[in-house]
Amino acid sequence: MKITSYLEEIKANNLFKTIVDRFIRDYAKEDGFKYLALRKKGNKFFIELSYNHKMNQKKVHEIIKYIDTNLNSALSVTTLKYFAIQSSRKKRINKHKKKLKVKTKLSDVDFSFFHGKKISGNSIRRPEHNETPGTIGGIIELENHKGLYLMSNYHVIMRDSGKLDSSVFNDDGIAIGKLFWGKFDDKFDIALAKITTSKPPKRGVHDFKFGKLTPPSYSKINLTSFSAGGSDTGEIYSINSIVKIGANVFKNQILFKKSRLEPGDSGTLIVSGNKKVRDVVGLFIGGENVSSDNSIKIANNLFNLFSNTVEEFKDHKDRIMPKIKFKTFY
The missing domain is CATH 2.40.10.10 (Trypsin-like serine proteases)
Known part of the structure; x- marks a missing residue:
């Protein structure tokens, strides 16, 4: 990533942070709200508002006006209708379940089972x-x-x-x-x-080792998620977002897609790079229609914590x- 591009990313991220707390207070618990995310396409940063049919269109326009006014139109706002986002702890599909149930020699003193x-x-x-x-x-x-x-x-x-x-x-x-x-x-x-x-x-894990903790970045688009069913690649969709899962609202979340995870894969680590040592980016917590590689998945930003x-x-x-x-x- 070029220095100028990196500085633009920092600037956009800082702008987004200025609207987070009030947005959560006034809008994030609205029926139909799914996420508000900082996005990047090419060299352009923008904010994406995702919602479903339950959100009143007047409220959508009110949100757009709030963001435009508070950011002086520094970041444009796009809207996107989405399906329900849910926790990823529900039952795995049968094929995945069978993989987990295969018996091998068990031991209560090691992890070779x-x-x-x-x-x-x-x-x-x-x-x-x-x-x-x-x-x-x-x-x-x-x-x-x-x-x-x-x-x-x-x-x-x-x-x-x-x-x-x-x-x-x-x-x-x-x-x-x-x-x-x-x-x-x-x-x-x-x-x-x-x-x-x-x-x-x-x-x-599998064929690589963990490297260091690293903050999410649009330059690190090559991600790997792994679970009992194997590993899959994906890419960053947003480095900073507000999302609602059920009644819970989370901020500073990573959104990613093009990675096929099954319900029950909650707790999977998201890593970046394609080498033998890969840096850790986030911890998967849920998503909507997670079995689809085109659906949005959500991960905690572990760098912010640790x-x-x-x-x-x-x-x-x-x-x-x-x-x-x-x-x-x-």
């Missing part, structure tokens, strides 16, 4: 959840806590009912970790579980989440 594959991309669940499990995105190390930690979504392994130190399991009912930390707010849907097996898992120390906090269920400082992907 998934056809010899590395652990990232395999399934994880809590026994009290009746739905099909989500996905282990990756394993991380922390600067201020010993051990290795599985990463997935809050809505997959923790939720409001999860108690810290309770067990999480693979698809065959083997306890592989204990809930350690989680964050569910207007930016993140993420949880960590400390690995409890005595033998460490293999590093990386580039600084996350201080101890009490969550909305009064659980004390410990202070953590990210070290590296395992």
Whole structure:
């Protein structure tokens, strides 16, 4: 990316940030609203408003006027009607389910029980959840806590009912970790579980290893998502967006497409590059019609979370989440 282009990206991103908080307060919970995203086409940046038939057209015009007025028309606004966006934790299709159910030799002391594959991309669940499990995105190390930690979504392994130190399991009912930390707010849907097996898992995933955390950029359009069903490529659609999933509104989200994920792949990591070492961009949380490679998928921006120390906090269920400082992907 040329320096001038990069500076334009920063400028556009900063402009978009100035309208975020008020937009969420006044418009994001409107019936029919799906997302508001900073987009780029060629060298031009613009804002895309997505909604469905439930949104009143007067409200659409009001939103456009609000953005134009507050940004002095520095970024144009386009509109796009879309289908419903949903969480990705619903049941996997049968073909995908069969892949998860194939039995191999099991062991309660290592992670060799998934056809010899590395652990990232395999399934994880809590026994009290009746739905099909989500996905282990990756394993991380922390600067201020010993051990290795599985990463997935809050809505997959923790939720409001999860108690810290309770067990999480693979698809065959083997306890592989204990809930350690989680964050569910207007930016993140993420949880960590400390690995409890005595033998460490293999590093990386499939045929590559994880590199560093990197912020999303329109120059990094080559993405890879991976799950129990395999990996697929995709591309950045937006580096900064406001999205509504059900009743929840998230800001600072990454949108991507041309990557086929199945319902149940919540927790998948999104990485950039095509080399043996790939940088981590985001954590998949949901989307609309996720099985279609042309549909919009949503990912948390992990760089925004882990580039600084996350201080101890009490969550909305009064659980004390410990202070953590990210070290590296395992």
